[in-house]
Amino acid sequence: MSLIEITEVKKRFGSNEVLKGINLDVDPGEVIAIIGKSGSGKSTLLRCINGLETIDEGSISVAGAQLLPDELHLKALRLKVGMIFQQFNLFPHLTAGRNVMLSQMVVKKTPAADAEAMARKMLERVGLAQKFDAYPDQLSGGQQQRVAIARALAMQPIALLCDEITSALDPELVNEVLAVVKELASEGMTLLMVTHEMRFARDVCSRVVFMHQGRVHEIGPPEAVFSSPQTPELQQFLGVL
Amino acid sequence: MNDFTTWDIVRNLLLAARWTIVLSLVSFMGGGIVAGILLFLRIGSSRAGRIFVQGYVELFQGTPLLMQLFLAFFGLGLFGVNVPAWLAAGLALILWSAAFLTEIWRGCVESIVRGQWEASSSLGMGYVQQMRHVILPQALRIAVPPTVGFSVQVVKGTALTSIIGFVELSKAGTIVTNATFQPFTVYGLVALIYFCLCWPLSKSSQILERKLNVAHRNH
Ligand SMILES: Nc1ncnc2c1ncn2[C@@H]1O[C@H](COP(=O)(O)OP(=O)(O)OP(=O)(O)O)[C@@H](O)[C@H]1O
Numbered sequence: 245m246s247l248i249e250i251t252e253v254k255k256r257f258g259s260n261e262v263l264k265g266i267n268l269d270v271d272p273g274e275v276i277a278i279i280g281k282s283g284s285g286k287s288t289l290l291r292c293i294n295g296l297e298t299i300d301e302g303s304i305s306v307a308g309a310q311l312l313p314d315e316l317h318l319k320a321l322r323l324k325v326g327m328i329f330q331q332f333n334l335f336p337h338l339t340a341g342r343n344v345m346l347s348q349m350v351v352k353k354t355p356a357a358d359a360e361a362m363a364r365k366m367l368e369r370v371g372l373a374q375k376f377d378a379y380p381d382q383l384s385g386g387q388q389q390r391v392a393i394a395r396a397l398a399m400q401p402i403a404l405l406c407d408e409i410t411s412a413l414d415p416e417l418v419n420e421v422l423a424v425v426k427e428l429a430s431e432g433m434t435l436l437m438v439t440h441e442m443r444f445a446r447d448v449c450s451r452v453v454f455m456h457q458g459r460v461h462e463i464g465p466p467e468a469v470f471s472s473p474q475t476p477e478l479q480q481f482l483g484v485l
Numbered sequence: 486m487n488d489f490t491t492w493d494i495v496r497n498l499l500l501a502a503r504w505t506i507v508l509s510l511v512s513f514m515g516g517g518i519v520a521g522i523l524l525f526l527r528i529g530s531s532r533a534g535r536i537f538v539q540g541y542v543e544l545f546q547g548t549p550l551l552m553q554l555f556l557a558f559f560g561l562g563l564f565g566v567n568v569p570a571w572l573a574a575g576l577a578l579i580l581w582s583a584a585f586l587t588e589i590w591r592g593c594v595e596s597i598v599r600g601q602w603e604a605s606s607s608l609g610m611g612y613v614q615q616m617r618h619v620i621l622p623q624a625l626r627i628a629v630p631p632t633v634g635f636s637v638q639v640v641k642g643t644a645l646t647s648i649i650g651f652v653e654l655s656k657a658g659t660i661v662t663n664a665t666f667q668p669f670t671v672y673g674l675v676a677l678i679y680f681c682l683c684w685p686l687s688k689s690s691q692i693l694e695r696k697l698n699v700a701h702r703n704h
């Protein structure tokens with residue numbers, strides 16, 4: 245059975261239909277890259293899966309549970325699916341360690357000692373064990389993004405959504421974040437990532453989704469999508485036309 | 486006539502200054518409580534609540550405090566309610582402070598970027614948890630300097646209540662002047678006392694602002 249099932253999902257902003265019937269099933273452990281032009285609806289799709297946007301039609305289910313827009317179902321969903329953002333969105337008034345501890349304590353009611361142990365473990369996993377007491381503004385962009393990953397991992401999600409998580413980084417910091425993601429992928433984490441890092445998508449992903457004008461325009465294993473794109477839109481996007 | 490020593494003048498003014506301080510504290514704290522309630526309505530999900538608070542704020546910011554004092558004092562009198570000056574003064578200043586504090590705090594909450602809401606949502610926090618652990622701690626830090634700064638306006642605002650007959654520092658200045666015929670000395674001392682009340686407040690607002698900025702340079 246698929247872990248994430250997206251069926252005929254439509255999303256409108258006013259009269260602007262941004263998602264026009266998306267179908268996508270993601271198996272456990274799959275790493276999916278979502279590529280496409282600006283405005284094609286990539287972010288909107290991820291935000292719908294996490295319930296940050298409500299869908300107008302269709303259905304999304306995660307691990308067999310339907311996504312419904314009430315607070316209880318949303319919370320249950322968000323415990324299963326973590327999200328990492330382009331702008332990191334760390335809590336600036338808390339240290340890296342506290343950032344990772346907070347949601348465990350207030351959402352899962354984990355005792356402080358356990359939350360701290362988990363936070364140390366997760367920061368270690370992203371290579372930042374020594375930064376537990378640093379505030380976000382004392383960290384580089386790449387380090388901040390890795391803390392954000394640790395923060396999401398601490399909730400023990402079964403899947404992670406990543407929306408252009410390296411786009412706000414200086415080029416020399418991109419690799420340290422991608423290395424963490426690659427590590428997660430090899431450990432079997434299910435990942436859906438919007439990315440412009442084509443080389444990374446080719447190396448790490450199991451499938452690539454090309455979105456165009458609110459639809460899944462082409463989908464397949466990276467070799468197929470990158471080496472023999474079928475549609476003129478994808479050929480143009482990849483610059484091979 | 487001149488059996489008033491300078492010490493007598495100072496003593497009378499200081500006694501009256503107590504009422505300036507009491508009225509300032511009551512107005513500021515009462516206003517803060519009302520503003521806290523208005524703030525939740527203003528940023529809450531009820532449309533009617535938002536419109537009501539917006540109207541309230543515009544009304545009180547768009548009319549002189551003096552008119553509000555007159556309306557509280559004479560207006561209630563029209564309905565046969567005999568309002569003592571202290572009550573009218575306290576009521577008008579509380580409502581007036583509430584309007585300004587609501588607006589200051591709303592700005593602070595709204596200056597917290599949307600990403601903070603989204604990140605905390607995506608971690609499973611509900612509205613109250615987000616407010617308590619993520620939004621308010623940041624908003625409060627931003628709000629401290631302008632709030633302390635506004636308290637200076639409240640202290641100075643209390644001077645207007647002398648016009649409806651509340652005996653605080655300014656009114657005492659007038660009374661003492663009428664008895665001593667030394668307006669320059671008396672009002673000079675009155676101004677000095679106001680300065681001693683206000684200057685520490687505005688100074689600490691500045692210091693707090695600098696401190697809080699240094700503590701978190703990039704945010
Ligand atoms: N909150 C919103 N309100 C109105 N329109 C929106 C909103 N969010 C997104 N849109 C519109 O939806 C369309 C798709 O946006 P989306 O952010 O999903 O694109 P994207 O594929 O992620 O693009 P990019 O590569 O630039 O991030 C755009 O036309 C955008 O203007």
Ligand SMILES: [Mg+2]
Pocket residue numbers: 286287288407408
């Ligand atoms: Mg996007």
